[in-house]
Amino acid sequence: MAAITADTGGRRFVDTVLRARELSILAALIVLVAVTTAVNSSFLSTQGVKDIFLNASILALLAVGQTMVVVTRNIDLSVGSVVGLVAFASGKFVAGHDRNVLLVLVVGMLIGAVCGLVNGVLVSFFKVPALVVTLGTLYVIQGLDYYWAHGQQINAADVPASLLDLGNGSVLGIPYLPLITVVVMVAVGYYLRAYPSGREFYAIGSNPDAARLAGIAIRKRILTAYVVSGVLAGLAGVLWLARFGTVVADAAHGWELKVVSAVVVGGVAIVGGLGSVYGAALGALLLTTIGSVLVVLKVNSFWQDAIAGALLLLAISVDRLLALRVTRALRKRNARHGA
Amino acid sequence: MSESPPILALKDVCKAFGAVRALQDVSLELWGGEIHALAGENGAGKSTLVKTLAGVHRPDEGQVLLDGRPVEFHGPGDAQQAGVAVIYQEPTLFPDLSVAENIFMGRQPRSKFGRIDRGALRAETAKLFERLGVALDPDRPARGLSIADQQIVEIAKAISRDARVLIMDEPTAALSGNEVARLFTVARTLQDQGCALLFISHRLEEIFDLCQRVTTLRDGRYISTELLDGLTADDLVQRMVGRELDTLYPKQETTIGAPVLKVSRLTREGVFTDVSFEVRSGEIVALAGLVGAGRSEVARAIFGIDRYDAGSVEVGTVELSGGSPTTAMSAGLALVPEDRRQQGLVMEGSIERNIGLTQLRSLRRGPVISRKVERDRAADWAIRLQLKYGRLSDVVGVLSGGNQQKVVLAKWLSTEPSVLIIDEPTRGIDVGTKSEVHRLLSELAGQGLAVLMISSDLPEVLGMADRVLVMHEGRLTAEIPRDEATEETVMAAATGQTRQEDVSGRASSGQRSAGSEATEVTKEDGALGAREPRSRQRAQGGRA
Numbered sequence: 105m106a107a108i109t110a111d112t113g114g115r116r117f118v119d120t121v122l123r124a125r126e127l128s129i130l131a132a133l134i135v136l137v138a139v140t141t142a143v144n145s146s147f148l149s150t151q152g153v154k155d156i157f158l159n160a161s162i163l164a165l166l167a168v169g170q171t172m173v174v175v176t177r178n179i180d181l182s183v184g185s186v187v188g189l190v191a192f193a194s195g196k197f198v199a200g201h202d203r204n205v206l207l208v209l210v211v212g213m214l215i216g217a218v219c220g221l222v223n224g225v226l227v228s229f230f231k232v233p234a235l236v237v238t239l240g241t242l243y244v245i246q247g248l249d250y251y252w253a254h255g256q257q258i259n260a261a262d263v264p265a266s267l268l269d270l271g272n273g274s275v276l277g278i279p280y281l282p283l284i285t286v287v288v289m290v291a292v293g294y295y296l297r298a299y300p301s302g303r304e305f306y307a308i309g310s311n312p313d314a315a316r317l318a319g320i321a322i323r324k325r326i327l328t329a330y331v332v333s334g335v336l337a338g339l340a341g342v343l344w345l346a347r348f349g350t351v352v353a354d355a356a357h358g359w360e361l362k363v364v365s366a367v368v369v370g371g372v373a374i375v376g377g378l379g380s381v382y383g384a385a386l387g388a389l390l391l392t393t394i395g396s397v398l399v400v401l402k403v404n405s406f407w408q409d410a411i412a413g414a415l416l417l418l419a420i421s422v423d424r425l426l427a428l429r430v431t432r433a434l435r436k437r438n439a440r441h442g443a
Numbered sequence: 444m445s446e447s448p449p450i451l452a453l454k455d456v457c458k459a460f461g462a463v464r465a466l467q468d469v470s471l472e473l474w475g476g477e478i479h480a481l482a483g484e485n486g487a488g489k490s491t492l493v494k495t496l497a498g499v500h501r502p503d504e505g506q507v508l509l510d511g512r513p514v515e516f517h518g519p520g521d522a523q524q525a526g527v528a529v530i531y532q533e534p535t536l537f538p539d540l541s542v543a544e545n546i547f548m549g550r551q552p553r554s555k556f557g558r559i560d561r562g563a564l565r566a567e568t569a570k571l572f573e574r575l576g577v578a579l580d581p582d583r584p585a586r587g588l589s590i591a592d593q594q595i596v597e598i599a600k601a602i603s604r605d606a607r608v609l610i611m612d613e614p615t616a617a618l619s620g621n622e623v624a625r626l627f628t629v630a631r632t633l634q635d636q637g638c639a640l641l642f643i644s645h646r647l648e649e650i651f652d653l654c655q656r657v658t659t660l661r662d663g664r665y666i667s668t669e670l671l672d673g674l675t676a677d678d679l680v681q682r683m684v685g686r687e688l689d690t691l692y693p694k695q696e697t698t699i700g701a702p703v704l705k706v707s708r709l710t711r712e713g714v715f716t717d718v719s720f721e722v723r724s725g726e727i728v729a730l731a732g733l734v735g736a737g738r739s740e741v742a743r744a745i746f747g748i749d750r751y752d753a754g755s756v757e758v759g760t761v762e763l764s765g766g767s768p769t770t771a772m773s774a775g776l777a778l779v780p781e782d783r784r785q786q787g788l789v790m791e792g793s794i795e796r797n798i799g800l801t802q803l804r805s806l807r808r809g810p811v812i813s814r815k816v817e818r819d820r821a822a823d824w825a826i827r828l829q830l831k832y833g834r835l836s837d838v839v840g841v842l843s844g845g846n847q848q849k850v851v852l853a854k855w856l857s858t859e860p861s862v863l864i865i866d867e868p869t870r871g872i873d874v875g876t877k878s879e880v881h882r883l884l885s886e887l888a889g890q891g892l893a894v895l896m897i898s899s900d901l902p903e904v905l906g907m908a909d910r911v912l913v914m915h916e917g918r919l920t921a922e923i924p925r926d927e928a929t930e931e932t933v934m935a936a937a938t939g940q941t942r943q944e945d946v947s948g949r950a951s952s953g954q955r956s957a958g959s960e961a962t963e964v965t966k967e968d969g970a971l972g973a974r975e976p977r978s979r980q981r982a983q984g985g986r987a
Binding site: 304306307309315319321378430434 | 520529539550
């Protein structure tokens, strides 16, 4: 019986470590906000907070989609260019017409879905490494977008008021954007945790060979992950248009790395199998907040990328360290209580 | 034979991987209510056959028959649907998921709206573990489980499927005697329920104990299928090997010299405590004990892979600083690890590359490595160890287990060590090559090498060692000279039943721990029960 209590102890330790990740991001956020507010009290104004949440929403949305892909031990680098393409495409779609907002959303997500499908098929059926495939589609989609835009831009004046309202309006004082993100995050998070097929994403990332032997439909799941990531990137593209109104061809340029950073900072293991969408979304919030803090503290915005990079390295080092610790803790329990 | 067709069968199956013909015209019939053994040396095609039955491989020629009708399994999922469950030789777990999720992946108990019913998941897993008589927490992640526990989870996974056909590919390799007994009980229950079982093991006595019929493979070819009743272990070995074997343990007489390796009071917290011993030149010292007793961990600490908290290691007159395999190597230590695939070899690398790996400096001609010197050196060792290979540029992964082990040995022997630590020298190696490895070890000792051999194979320990050290739960509990070493004395010490007066030699930890040991025996009665000597079963096997 001693073995059982020891095992429980081991599990508790592991649980604590996993939960600690989300908690430590929260703690970092609180410290960051507290310090900044102490320096500049206007930071915590209603408008300030609202801005942070609005800015974080799109990044968090992308991070949720990216999480599904990364958990299966893959990566989607094309999301940034999909956002740019969809933002521009839906701008073209609505310009001068009074389109229904839902229709615009559907069109945007369809475009995203097609991009995701291409990635997914190449990765899962043709077994091309995800890094190469999505790097390729990143440039192809970007190229298409630039070619199409040809230096034009979408102006807020062309975008119907109903769509702009989606990006800047609110219900009961809560802006739509974070609301949409939270709904998507909770839905995806719940699916991944509570449904058998959701767990299979983790299984695939944790040990692909074992997943094959367990009869898991690996290709289908990886395809799904990419399509979800694409659809969410499409949604993010429409929201981008709704939020900013003015869109040039290279909207969200370079965001893929921001998204990946957010996901990794949020505790999703880059080698798959571990992490939650909640952590990823928190990671997005943290990165966005740092961006705002730098503005408030009048730090040159060039530093933002460097800080995001440093945070990424820190997150990965902490992950590695914790993984070693956890493994050792579990082993120790084994050694003490036989086999 | 019964009227109904066999549940699962293979008919004239051929399967080739590139130029290697893994299976040629192999047939096999698995009948309900029967436990069928599959015997053959490593590389005979057993695992390929298992994977064909499991739907991992599709046969190039021939058929898989389910209830007498040809079927085509397009993947492991199809075979599972058809009621085939497999315990694979190497555990296939998801380290990040909980033990319970590992067992029920894809078949989790559902509650409303198709969600996973976590309560039921945990309860059913606990029930399975109870049936297998093990205390594992269903909620702990699979990461960090010992090999034995991983194997238990594999077994639980397979029996939870309520399959009609259960295939067990070396399920017992890492298990203790009690766990093996439990597994056999479960297997016999399934047999009584009319399931068809296929059992693979290198331990012939287990085959005789559990199975009714045996099919033998040799070099991918079907040799025979016959009833085990009336068959002797020697008959079976002969069918597997195709020739008579020489004596199994060709131990040479050697002159034992001065101590070369001195380990004193080595302690690594939570893993092993106060371990002291010496190994002299020309001597083979076995480190025996049950899986998880901390033997491999001691070896790793000596070699500097893991740090230790207290104690010292001396090689010759040099005291090692610890924590540095490079220093250990230059002091004359060599370590052949337990897990060839993970720790001993670069599986994708060629034979010559692998052998040269420990000697990269001496292979240099100017700043670059000379392929020619590398090749010549490898060829030399291949001849000395009688390695069976196609070309030296072949990938190590295609060799059989025994030949892989020889490559690891060559790699380490080429460093010209004075002490060789070898962990489970013949695990997963077929009978034929096993005795070659033993002969080799014996020769090396004859040439003055000090050998520390960690082994769970009792006949091997008794047959090879000049002295047997026994570990139990992280402590050295006995030191037994060759002529006093028997299965009883070794197993008693390994299970912690040694009393102070029984400890012969200078096992320094024996005295200190004897008192606490006695209380542990009563306190952890259950756990000790689970560590019942494997020797009893072994003793029944004809050959051992």
